[in-house]
Every structure is written in C-alpha cells, then in structure tokens.
C-alpha cells in the first residue's frame with residue numbers, strides 16, 4: 434500500500450499507523466476529521482477486520498462517522514460514551530507548546546468538544562504542520578448564521594487591538610454559498626499571519642456574541658505523532674516523564690516500527 438503513496442500521504446499514513454499503538458480493545462475512541470484522521474480510521478478498520486479489534490468510536494463529524502461505519506467500527510454518540518479513553522485527530526498547525534489551529538475542514542467545534550471529553554488527545558500530522566508561531570493557517574471561527582455581518586464586524590474591530598500581523602476576515606464558501614458546518618453554522622476565517630498570544634486571542638474571540646468556537650486548541654493536546662515522507666515517525670509527548678524528548682521510529686519495508694533513538 435505505502436509504495437504507491439506520495440511522500441505527503443505516506444507521512445500521514447505512518448503517523449496514523451503509529452497512533453494505533455495507543456488503541457486497544459474495549460476503548461472508547463474519539464475519531465478526528467480530515468485526511469490524516471481518515472488514515473487512522475482506515476487503520477482501525479483494518480485492525481477490526483484482521484485482528485478482531487473491538488472499540489467504540491465517537492466521530493467528530495458526519496463524514497468521519499460514515500467512514501467509520503463503512504470500515505466496520507462501532508459508532509456511538511458522545512452522550513452514550515460520556516468519557517473517552519483517547520481522541521486521535523489531525524491538525525492544521527501545531528507549535529512547540531502543542532497548541533493547535535484546527536478547523537480547516539470546518540469540524541473544530543465537535544473536535545474540541547470530543548477532545549476535551551477524552552483522557553488524552555493525540556494529534557497525528559505530517560511534518561509541514563509544525564510552526565514556530567501559529568497563524569499562517571487562517572484561524573477558523575464558527576459563528577451562528579443569525580446576524581453574521583454584526584458578528585464579523587465585532588471580530589474585525591476586536592482584532593485591531595490584538596497582537597497579530599494580519600486582520601482580514603473572510604466567510605468560508607463552498608462554491609457560491611457559505612460553507613455550513615455539521616452544527617448548521619458558518620465559518621469565518623481569520624487571516625492573522627502570526628498570533629503572538631493565542632490564549633488571549635482565544636478568550637477574546639470566544640467572548641463575542643454570535644461566536645460559537647474558535648479553532649485554537651490550548652492545553653488540550655497531549656502528544657503529537659509526526660509522520661515524514663521517508664516513513665520516519667517522530668513523537669513528542671508532553672505528559673510523560675520524558676517530556677520534550679523526541680523519539681524516532683523507523684518504518685521498515687514490512688511496516689514494522691523499531692525504536693532507533695530515545
């Protein structure tokens with residue numbers, strides 16, 4: 434399978450494959466959204482079919498829910514699960530504190546709810562998602578459709594006082610109409626270029642009437658598993674005792690991971 438992949442797809446795949454090490458039968462698992470998370474769901478499906486893995490999955494989007502059912506994963510709601518052992522999800526950006534920008538696929542609201550209802554959140558990503566400062570990727574903000582121009586105006590006004598490099602705010606479109614989230618809301622993308630203080634920005638944005646949730650994930654992500662185009666996987670876990678130590682694993686031709694450094 435991996436031989437025909439582009440380097441970027443291979444990077445996503447190896448990160449997703451490595452993340453399955455954190456899943457075992459009996460667990461309740463949050464299933465992220467996006468192209469990297471889809472690899473993870475596919476891997477779990479394969480384990481369910483070939484190794485009898487039995488988990489209950491809580492999808493973070495309708496799209497992921499459909500895929501999970503298709504590959505043979507039992508899907509339950511968050512209400513049924515109440516609490517999850519782990520959530521595995523992709524990201525659009527992450528920094529050295531494991532603060533994230535998510536929502537490139539418009540799913541960050543449900544993703545944040547699911548991740549915060551989980552014992553651990555593990556992010557899977559290709560190496561291009563690592564940034565020195567967050568903000569090159571536009572920050573998605575989910576807003577209710579009612580009074581959209583008012584909410585957008587308040588966000589624009591608020592950004593004037595914030596330490597960011599760009600201040601353009603655009604309504605996300607799907608063709609000729611606004612993109613609509615699974616919760617029936619719209620997305621405003623904030624083109625900030627560089628966010629000096631993500632925590633302050635997140636608090637201020639979420640105070641604005643009409644805003645449901647922004648795409649900054651702060652103090653939520655516990656570990657990032659980064660895949661590389663050559664099959665290497667780098668893990669950064671801020672919750673274990675070896676915090677900040679990077680582990681390198683190598684994917685050999687038979688898809689077997691072996692530690693080569695600690």
Ligand SMILES: O=C[C@H](O)[C@H](O)[C@H](O)COP(=O)(O)O
Pocket residue numbers: 465466467468469470522523524525535536537538539540541544
């Ligand atoms: O709304 C979408 C999610 O936050 C995704 O996890 C994020 O956009 C990353 O997606 P991908 O793995 O396709 O880059």
